[in-house]
Amino acid sequence: MNSPTVSADFVLGRDNSAITSFAGAAVHRDIVAPLSALQADAATAGFDLRVVSGYRSFDRQRAIWNAKARGQRAVLDSAGCALDISLLSQEELVHAILRWSALPGASRHHWGCDIDVYDAAAVADDYAVQLSPQEVADDGVFGAMHQWLDRQFVSGGGHGFFRPYNADRGGIAPERWHLSYAPLSVKCELTLSVKLLAAAVAAEQDFALQETVLTVLDAIYSRYVAVPSSCYPAKYVAELTTRKLV
16 A cells, blocks of 8 residues: 655645646646546547636635535535525534535545536536536536546546545535546545544634534544545555545
8 A cells, every 4th residue: 555645734725835727727736637638538529628626725615614604605405405504403504514515624625636527618608617416417518528427437548537426425415527536635535534634623713613513523524524445446445445435
């Protein structure tokens, strides 16, 4: 097994020294070449694969989290409908937010190797990408590209990318648009831990629902943070099974 080679600050979204700009998106420099190769293959197949969201810092994720926890931004149920958060207990609110938004410090977008993609060839230039289940369904506006990606991943032609949220496992809702670059994300998975995340959350002065999060963090980690090794390309499964992510 290869040893992790990424720092705690990097994994938590507090070190952006390896982040670069790629076609207007912020991504980790290590994914530029494989992403370019994936885009070239997509273009040959008739798609214009672009990144709508890449790197996101701890502070940015905390701002999203706090806005949802404080009712300044919509919290959605599994069907994508807005919830009345006044009817929820604090623990229920934590789980409701986590269905669609990562805990600050635990977002895979902190790593810059996880990206949200769409097919620019399928829509007008002024189309506002929603990152909704409807868009990426087989009959959705981006469905054809995602079916092509499915075939690429199965055949080993994904250039190291895979879908960490390919199915509903009772945690984060399925995100067909979310791709992860395995050679880097596996190192981040092996570096991140409940202990590291707990220390990061506890150290913050402005973190909504902080006490509740810390109380149920073990459950949060297993349900919403850890990605099963079975989601990864086969060559990385052995590394991740040492953390029992099966």
